[in-house]
Amino acid sequence: MKTLEIKNSKINTSNISTIAPKDGTIVLDLINSEMYIRNLFIRDIENLTNYAVLSSNNSKLYVESSEGDYRASPQWTKSFSSSMNYGNGMSCNITATEIPDVIFIACGYKHSIAIKEDGTLWGTGSNNHNQLGLDHDISKVSSFTQIGYDTDWKFVACGYEHSIAIKEDGTLWGAGTNESGRLGLGGLITETETFTRIGDDNDWKYVSCGHSHSVTIKEDNSVWGTGSDWYGQLGFEWGGDVRVVFVPLNIVPSIICKCGDNHTFTLSEDKKVYGTGSNTSGQIGLGHNNPVENFTEVTDVGTCNYIECGSQYTMIIKEDGTLWGTGSNGSGQLGIDNTTDEIENFTSVVVSSGSNDNWKSVSCGGHHTISTKEDNSVYGTGSSSYGQLGFGNNSYDTFHEGSENNKDILVSCGDDHSFLLLHDKSVWSTGRNIDGQLGQGNYLDVSYFTEISD
Incomplete structure (x- = not known):
């Protein structure tokens, strides 16, 4: 199951709050994309044993601050080429913006x-x-x-x-x-x-x-x-x-x-x-x-x-x-x-x-x-x-x-x-x-x- 799939995009969003619908859910699938998140809020609603998956193919995720299971230090850049696991699902409104030169x-x-x-x-x-x-x-x-x-x-x-x-x-x-x-x-x-x-x-x-x-x-x-x-x-x-x-x-x-x-x-x-x-x-x-x-x-x-x-x-x-x-x-x-x-x-x-x-x-x-x-x-x-x-x-x-x-x-x-x-x-x-x-x-x-x- 996929909650959100993003292909060939550059995304900038201020706040994302997450929930965990069930174990193993792919809540965000990035493909040839970049995503900038200013505030990422993680909320556990179940005692999960198998984490939901944030999947990435040739993509980057930038998180400025976070709270919850997935910890990213302020201003720290997370770059990855394979799956990253954490125990939450995701729902959000997304606005595409151009990354400044x-x-x-x-x-x-x-x-x-x-x-x-x-x-x-x-x-x-x-x-x-x-x-x-x-x-x-x-x-x-x-x-x-x-x-x-x-x-x-x-x-x-x-x-x-x-x-x-x-x-x-x-x-x-x-x-x-x-x-x-x-x-x-x-x-x-x-x-x-x-x-x-x-x-x-x-x-x-x-x-x-x-x-x-x-x-x-x-x-x-x-x-x-x-x-x-x-x-x-x-x-x-x-x-x-x-x-x-x-x-x-x-x-x-x-x-x-x-x-x-x-x-x-x-x-x-x-x-x-x-x-x-x-x-x-x-x-x-x-x-x-x-x-x-x-x-x-x-x-x-x-x-x-x-x-x-x-x-x-x-x-x-x-x-x-x-x-x-x-x-x-x-x-x-x-x-x-x-x-x-x-x-x-x-x-x-x-x-x-x-x-x-x-x-x-x-x-x-x-x-x-x-x-x-x-x-x-x-x-x-x-x-x-x-x-x-x-x-x-x-x-x-x-x-x-x-x-x-x-x-x-x-x-x-x-x-x-x-x-x-x-x-x-x-x-x-x-x-x-x-x-x-x-x-x-x-x-x-x-x-x-x-x-x-x-």
């Missing part, structure tokens, strides 16, 4: 967070320090899972084991570990399980997260920071930790800030480049590898359109559209046609088939770099030991073009994984997946960009 993705060390066009926040991967903000005791998830119920998220950045996001009203929120004060929640809070408001200000517009520090920009382009300054990454010279709310940094007004593991770059209003922090691999680009403890202008690069920091290296796009890199290069992540360990000056990249021009954006991971041109073509260089370039396990020391189908509108790199958001709003991921950071519903590494089904 992803519009932004940020990658951390081993976690990834996305924003959908309806303003909801979704996360996947490592949650060992609650960096996904899921409010439940789970160390990792392998599918994108909704984070809370808010629908006004605007921007998000991911660090090593923390995440910081901005809402439409300009307020700042953080989740994960607050070690060294990296969340800006003060010195008494060691970790937060949900996204928690940071301070009282409501004029934040940009944020970037490093290993143990975070840097933000306000609407007036003032730059603020918190967390570790042991390497000078906040530019205070004296070192130590900033364990208070975000404090203003000694740097000119800026439009972009980027954090590496232990170094920071900003792009000023007049498009000049400033860097501070760890310089052991030459990642500040000043021609030496001595420590840099305050924001220093990199004068020989001129004016730039974009900056990005990897773990221990830095990439810039100059105003003429050319791409340059400095710092750690042992895996070829700078794309300069060699694997010299340390490069201390910004050096022009080499493109395997093409020219160094018309670059639009660049994203840096631990030892790999992916960049896009104005025509939205995608290029990668560096380590692909986990498949993080999407070229199989082939690593390169020059920029190689990806698939012709990968016409990207956004690229984001984590430590050993990468995401593409394409022009058709499809989401693709590749690379290391030990904690589910690819959002593919499993923990298997992927060597080529693979689409994530809704």
Whole structure:
């Protein structure tokens, strides 16, 4: 007996209450479908020994909260390919709705967070320090899972084991570990399980997260920071930790800030480049590898359109559209046609088939770099030991073009994984997946960009 059969559909419903008509009843049969349930209420009316069956064939069930025999943690995603048993029947009213598209993705060390066009926040991967903000005791998830119920998220950045996001009203929120004060929640809070408001200000517009520090920009382009300054990454010279709310940094007004593991770059209003922090691999680009403890202008690069920091290296796009890199290069992540360990000056990249021009954006991971041109073509260089370039396990020391189908509108790199958001709003991921950071519903590494089904 079947109570309800759903085929080839995407379903969204608020409340479902269930009863158990008799043992063994198939109360919901999902076939090539997805079902979103906000509240699932289970009611036992008999002492059943053989459970009724929720049957699924190539389908997914998302349950935000539940009560009764079938327990699903809030925001937890249940994916299955065979029967799931519980002792209840089901009756409900169902309305079909379109699942919203992803519009932004940020990658951390081993976690990834996305924003959908309806303003909801979704996360996947490592949650060992609650960096996904899921409010439940789970160390990792392998599918994108909704984070809370808010629908006004605007921007998000991911660090090593923390995440910081901005809402439409300009307020700042953080989740994960607050070690060294990296969340800006003060010195008494060691970790937060949900996204928690940071301070009282409501004029934040940009944020970037490093290993143990975070840097933000306000609407007036003032730059603020918190967390570790042991390497000078906040530019205070004296070192130590900033364990208070975000404090203003000694740097000119800026439009972009980027954090590496232990170094920071900003792009000023007049498009000049400033860097501070760890310089052991030459990642500040000043021609030496001595420590840099305050924001220093990199004068020989001129004016730039974009900056990005990897773990221990830095990439810039100059105003003429050319791409340059400095710092750690042992895996070829700078794309300069060699694997010299340390490069201390910004050096022009080499493109395997093409020219160094018309670059639009660049994203840096631990030892790999992916960049896009104005025509939205995608290029990668560096380590692909986990498949993080999407070229199989082939690593390169020059920029190689990806698939012709990968016409990207956004690229984001984590430590050993990468995401593409394409022009058709499809989401693709590749690379290391030990904690589910690819959002593919499993923990298997992927060597080529693979689409994530809704």
